[in-house]
Amino acid sequence: MSEDYAALLKRRAMGFLEAAKADFARGDYGLTLFHVEQFLQLCFKYLLYRKIGDYPKTYSLIRLIRDVVKVYGDERLREFYEGNLEALYLLEEAYIASRYLPRQYDSEIAGRMLKFAERALEVVRWLEGL
Numbered sequence: 001m002s003e004d005y006a007a008l009l010k011r012r013a014m015g016f017l018e019a020a021k022a023d024f025a026r027g028d029y030g031l032t033l034f035h036v037e038q039f040l041q042l043c044f045k046y047l048l049y050r051k052i053g054d055y056p057k058t059y060s061l062i063r064l065i066r067d068v069v070k071v072y073g074d075e076r077l078r079e080f081y082e083g084n085l086e087a088l089y090l091l092e093e094a095y096i097a098s099r100y101l102p103r104q105y106d107s108e109i110a111g112r113m114l115k116f117a118e119r120a121l122e123v124v125r126w127l128e129g130l
Contacts, residue, residue: 013042033094
């Protein structure tokens with residue numbers, strides 16, 4: 001596994017972001033959150049893989065972004081994490097709820113999480129340049 005694997009992680013992450021946008025357009029807000037969470041999960045795994053050649057085999061967004069913050073050691077990244085902790089927890093909960101709980105979300109929260117995903121993508125692109 002090498003650059004090909006990193007590229008696969010990134011390509012799949014972007015596919016989940018596109019799926020989230022399509023879900024939102026259809027009014028399927030629960031799936032919007034699920035796919036945003038999957039997008040972020042793969043983005044964080046991608047960043048870790050690029051930097052250290054591996055990533056933890058976990059589904060926890062919080063664990064993954066904490067590892068990204070630790071590995072990259074950048075103050076702006078830490079501020080992004082701390083400033084968006086509630087969104088990360090919401091998305092982690094949405095991932096679990098999509099599998100086990102009859103939880104519904106509305107267009108407002110789904111739209112906010114899509115915007116958050118776009119901001120996170122900017123962070124990923126910035127970190128790629130480090």
